[in-house]
Structures are given as structure tokens and as C-alpha cells.
């Protein structure tokens with residue numbers, strides 16, 4: 183049996199997510215992102231295409247590093263204006279039955295208790311179709327929005343995230359028994375108090391008493407997605423994640439990163455197969471080569487290199503230079519912002535080459551432009567040789583990118599036995615990834631240990647009495 187491909191749509195509640203500049207394309211609908219219909223129509227389209235899920239990225243600050251302010255990001259709509267991702271989910275869930283929803287939320291700025299309830303609410307409303315993309319946030323402006331002078335140090339953010347998840351697991355997995363709600367009218371007992379407990383978490387960063395306020399939802403813990411690339415980030419993924427956005431410079435690099443994360447997961451007592459790996463994929467498909475070439479040329483013409491520079495937080499305004507100037511010249515002149523160039527660029531690179539790289543949607547490891555056969559070949563190569571389980575489909579146009587994929591690529595993948603024919607009705611998102619009957623975290627996952635009330639009590643000291 184050929185391995186089937188999981189497909190998520192890479193989205194964000196904003197105009198310009200990662201394909202900067204294409205908001206000016208006449209076929210792009212993204213300026214409608216404030217309308218609920220934009221999201222309900224998109225969800226219905228994805229469900230027609232039997233996508234696994236829509237994946238919603240998020241940032242909680244502005245990109246104001248480039249040219250010392252947010253002006254470029256604002257002008258080119260680089261993730262601003264943006265809106266909350268979680269609030270889209272009930273709307274999209276109401277018009278679909280099977281599509282999954284993976285939303286990003288940061289562990290760095292808002293404490294865990296309210297978020298635990300929000301995710302449980304979403305898991306109830308969607309009947310077990312939600313995932314959470316755990317991020318620790320990288321924008322300095324985000325820190326300043328939440329009362330801090332600057333970003334929390336990188337590895338410390340992951341240490342905080344680790345405790346954050348510990349609190350959530352206690353609330354989601356440990357605070358309520360499955361059979362706590364009995365709705366016993368005769369004896370006037372809605373919830374059996376003996377089956378609900380405080381968590382009494384006292385840690386370095388959080389003190390949370392519990393009990394959790396939501397009763398158990400189908401998945402309890404939402405499916406945990408994560409995209410860390412650093413050593414700390416990969417360690418975090420190995421311990422917690424069930425779906426990883428794997429990065430890398432090439433197919434071989436991606437395969438090595440997958441193996442590394444799986445090895446680390448085993449060291450945490452987990453199973454190698456308990457993590458799925460998704461690669462960000464840029465796919466431009468057309469019925470003919472001419473149609474494909476036309477689309478690629480159009481996207482290249484309309485893209486905004488400045489938008490990409492703002493997104494990357496480029497400390498140097500590369501647009502000020504002649505394209506033939508070399509990195510070595512800029513360093514030699516000690517121009518403002520030159521300090522970080524040595525580690526990130528080669529001295530002989532020209533400004534033109536650097537700008538091309540920043541704006542180049544066609545040079546990531548997974549870029550394919552071609553007819554359905556060419557695209558399907560490349561997807562199969564990444565699954566069979568790269569070791570990925572699926573993709574996070576990058577959008578150039580909304581709804582064009584997803585519509586093209588559904589119309590042209592999905593039938594080709596189905597012909598090859600690589601893509602589901604239909605959903606298994608009523609399955610949870612975790613079941614879609616790991617198989618029927620597996621709606622809950624597996625027993626070897628670190629979050630599962632709190633199902634045992636003794637473990638919950640053992641890991642949490644008694645709270646310090648108040649007064």
C-alpha cells in the first residue's frame with residue numbers, strides 16, 4: 183500500500199501571510215479576510231477536497247525591525263492587519279463536518295489556565311477536530327505588547343513552554359475522569375464531585391489550582407503541532423509534538439531532521455511513529471506548461487521583495503544598494519546593520535543575489551511548478567525519499583491555490599492511491615493522523631501520565647496556604 187499524503191492548508195487570519203506582494207493580484211481574495219464568509223467558503227472548499235486541516239499561523243506583534251519601524255509591513259500588509267486565529271474555528275466548524283483546524287497560540291505571554299478552557303471549548307464545538315500549534319513567539323514587538331522590555335531569551339522561552347504544557351496536560355488529562363458527568367436527575371447530581379480534582383500546580387512560572395472548568399472533550403488534549411528548528415525547539419518537539427513542520431535546506435536535510443527528531447522522541451519514551459512530519463510546500467500547478475509558466479511569471483512580477491525583507495526582520499536595508507555590490511564591500515564600509523552579515527551571507531554574494539533569495543518563493547526545498555503529473559511525482563518523491571507524511575500547502579492566491587490543488591492535483595494523487603477518497607465520518611483529527619480508536623494521547627506521551635490521579639498528586643506539591 184503506498185503511503186497516503188496528509189494535506190494541510192497553510193493559512194493566517196490576515197492578508198499577507200508569506201507570499202508577500204500578491205495582495206495586488208486581481209484574482210486574490212485575501213482582502214476579504216475580515217468577512218466570516220471568506221472563512222466559511224474556504225472551509226467548505228477544503229472539505230470538498232478532503233484536506234486534513236486548515237493550519238492557522240499567528241503573530242502577536244508587528245514586524246517593525248526593517249528600516250526601524252512597521253511602515254513597510256503596513257504598506258505591504260505583511261501579517262498586519264491580522265486577527266485572532268482561534269475565533270475563526272467555530273465559524274468554519276459550523277459549515278463543515280470533517281475538516282480539521284490547527285491554530286497557533288504562544289506560550290510566552292498569556293498564562294495557561296484560560297487557554298486550556300478555550301481549547302477545550304473548541305474541541306467540544308468541533309467534536310474533536312482541533313490541533314494547537316505551539317509557538318514561543320519571536321517578535322520583539324510582541325514582548326513589548328505584553329509588558330516586557332524585550333523578548334524572553336530563546337531557550338528560556340522553551341523552558342517556560344515546557345511548564346506551560348505540563349499545566350495544560352494536568353488540566354486536560356488529569357483534572358476530570360471520563361465518567362465524571364453523570365446527569366443523574368433522580369439524585370440531583372450533574373457531575374460526580376469524586377471524579378473531579380484540583381491540579382494544584384506550583385512551578386517556577388505558574389501556580390494553577392484547577393479544577394479544569396471544561397468537562398472532557400473528545401480528544402482532551404488537542405493534537406500538538408510544533409515547528410521548532412533550534413536544538414531546544416527540536417527537543418521540545420521530540421517530547422511533546424504529534425505533528426512537526428519539519429524544515430531543512432534540501433530533501434536529504436529534511437530526512438535527517440526527521441530521523442533526529444524521532445531518535446530524540448524515543449529517548450523520551452515515545453514511539454517513532456507517534457509524530458507525523460509535514461513539509462511546507464509551494465505548489466504551482468497548471469493544465470499545461472504554458473499555463474504554469476504564466477502563473478510563475480505573474481507571481482514573480484507581483485511579489486514584494488521589500489515585504490519579504492520586512493518579514494525576515496532584515497537589519498540592513500538591502501534595497502539601498504546597487505545590485506552588483508558585494509556583501510564584502512558592505513562589511514568593509516561598516517554600514518549600519520553590517521554586523522550580522524558575516525554569519526548569514528557569503529562575502530562574494532551580490533546584493534542582487536541576496537534580494538533574489540529573500541523574495542524567492544521558488545527556491546525553498548519544496549517548490550514545484552508543473553502539470554499535475556509533475557507535481558504528484560514531486561510529492562511522491564518527498565514522501566518516499568524525504569520521509570515526510572504530508573505537506574502544509576503554501577498559498578499564492580486565495581482561493582486559487584487550494585482550488586487548483588483540489589481540481590488538478592487531488593485526482594492525480596487519488597489515481598496513484600496516495601490521497602484519501604473520502605473522510606472517515608466522525609473521526610477526530612488525531613484519529614485521522616494515527617488511526618481509528620486513537621482520539622486520545624497515546625499512553626507513552628508525557629501528557630498521558632496525569633490520567634493517573636496518583637501521578638497528578640505526586641508531581642504537584644501542596645499549594646502554600648493563603649493568609
Ligand SMILES: Cc1cc2nc3c(=O)[nH]c(=O)nc-3n(C[C@H](O)[C@H](O)[C@H](O)COP(=O)(O)O)c2cc1C
Nearest residue numbers: 239240241286317319320409410411412415427462
Ligand atoms: C511552517 C512553520 C509555521 C510557523 N508558524 C509560526 C507562527 O504561526 N507563529 C510563530 O510565532 N512562529 C511560527 N513559526 C516559527 C516556529 O515556531 C519557530 O520559532 C521557528 O521555526 C524557529 O525555531 P526555534 O524557535 O526552535 O528557533 C513557524 C515555523 C514554521 C516552519
